[in-house]
Amino acid sequence: MSTHQLSRRGAQVPSSPIRALAAAARARAAGGTRVLYLNIGQPDVPTPKPMVQAYQNFDDTVLAYAPSDGFPELREKLAGWYTTIGGMRRRVQADDIVVTTGGSEALLFAMAATTDPGDSILVCEPYYTNYSGYAQLLGINTRPVTCTADDNWVVNPTRVEAAIDDTTRALVIPTPGNPTGRVLTAKELEHLVSICDRHGIFMISDEVYRELVYDGPRGTRAPSLLDIDGSDELGVVIDSASKRWSACGARMGWLVTRNGQLREAALRFGQARLSPATVDQYAVAAALDLPAAWYDDMIDEYRRRRDTLVSALHEQGLEVTSPQGAFYLAVPLPIDDAEAFCHWLVTDFELDGETVCLAPLSGFYATPGEGRDEVRMTYVLECEKLERCARILGAGIKAWSARSEGEQAEA
Ligand SMILES: Cc1ncc(COP(=O)(O)O)c(C=O)c1O
Structure with missing residues (x-):
């Protein structure tokens, strides 16, 4: 053990939950599965x-x-x-x-x-x-x-x-x-x-x-x-x-x-x-x-993406209210451990050769136990990809639930 002790703040500073799954996602992608990233707020609109x-x-x-x-x-x-x-x-x-x-x-x-x-x-x-x-x-x-x-x-x-x-x-x-x-x-x-x-x-x-x-x-x-x-x-x-x-x-x-x-x-x-x-x-x-038109175009694009993602999630039976701004959606899931679920999506699940990387929402709360069944989705990809993300999520929820039921039956 090192004799040089870090400060309490150095030892305790939390790592970013937004990036937590990134390494696992990279490893999955290296194995040939396409990963759609909805976990970080990195816009894909071209820089002006x-x-x-x-x-x-x-x-x-x-x-x-x-x-x-x-x-x-x-x-x-x-x-x-x-x-x-x-x-x-x-x-x-x-x-x-x-x-x-x-x-x-x-x-x-x-x-x-x-x-x-x-x-x-x-x-x-x-x-x-x-x-x-x-x-x-x-x-x-x-x-x-x-x-x-x-x-x-x-x-x-x-x-x-x-x-x-x-x-x-x-x-x-x-x-x-x-x-x-x-x-x-x-x-x-x-x-x-x-x-x-x-x-x-x-x-x-x-x-x-x-x-x-x-x-x-x-x-x-x-x-x-x-x-x-x-x-x-x-x-x-x-x-x-x-x-x-x-x-x-x-x-x-x-x-x-x-x-x-x-x-x-x-x-x-x-x-x-x-x-x-x-x-x-x-x-x-x-x-x-x-010019103002540049902003109008960008806002139109994100609005299209928001609407696409929200209705694609509705089609999967998920209840979400359309957010008014930014490019994030906090989504309650019918799952009691979203962190384990997001990890499993990245490491084990795929639909037609691709999966999705989401941010579990528990890391966005300070109160222990809050947000355990919620994820954040960032609509920074094109509409067609967002529709695929919603389908992957819907199929993932079904597979995860079947898996959990199977485990319970075995127990
Ligand atoms: C709400 C909010 N504030 C501040 C920032 C910091 O952004 P930056 O340091 O890139 O300007 C972010 C980045 O994601 C954010 O979401």
Whole structure:
């Protein structure tokens, strides 16, 4: 045994449940079975050409650091984009923005600026699991407020308020949601803002999927926390290039807040890591010139996929409600151990030479035992493949149930 002991946080930080099955899936694929991946949020929509061209056009003689909070020209352009394509009513200023290495670093900075070790954040489970990873890194606790499929994943404000205690410093909530696809209405946001205000806690609104909403006229966007009255002091928005422009590898994100002190703290964290990437900021600047039609096309494509997947699942007898946004579907299954089932799908099952890799939802809950019969499906593949995924899932459920009954009969 090593005499060099890891820190508790190093030893205990959870591994990502989203990637947990990846090794088994790769091994299966190497054996000749086609694997359809619905387990991670990696969009397959082509990255916009102007972004790719920005990388190709780069010819500075020195690849230098950028300012710690990002290029001022980029922040200025982002501020303008929010009130046009971004669909915000109230203008944000360039100086409200700090450019980060993905939305991930924006989350880390926002959580670090609002909590101390021993404090806690509130999360509405099932929630984006990396919130737990950052909490572990910062020595803070996550307190879950449970939402359910039966309730269509509604965030119940009474339960949120009841979960607040002396250690609570912030509510962290994605809208549109990962993994539920739930979009908070302006009224719901108002209610949450008033609760956070009453208790003196911050609200970190993770809006990396803001354009990806499927109901309402063209140009509809998920309501932003920054448009809600009373959010100026307590509100931080997390944003990212990854999903909206299919540019996960750019590792570009930013946070936006009208709270000057909070913004300063984020900037100082930013100074400690010197600079966000340089060339990728040029790529984001190019993406900000994309016309509204580009977003309309992307949203139409994801809407088609959502509708295809939902009706294909209905055909398999699975009850799912159509999600309002993002590209995730949290699906209750008639199975009591979805983790074992997902593993078996990847290692043992196939239909016509292919199988499907899903994410068990239990890893998206902090409460032990929750989500045991649920999975997350990501609709980032073409419609025809999604239909095949639903057929594989339906056949898999039947085979798994027959297998379990067989085992019980033997016992
Ligand atoms: C809700 C949510 N927030 C933040 C992120 C972080 O994205 P990135 O660091 O690629 O910007 C993700 C990525 O999947 C996400 O789903």
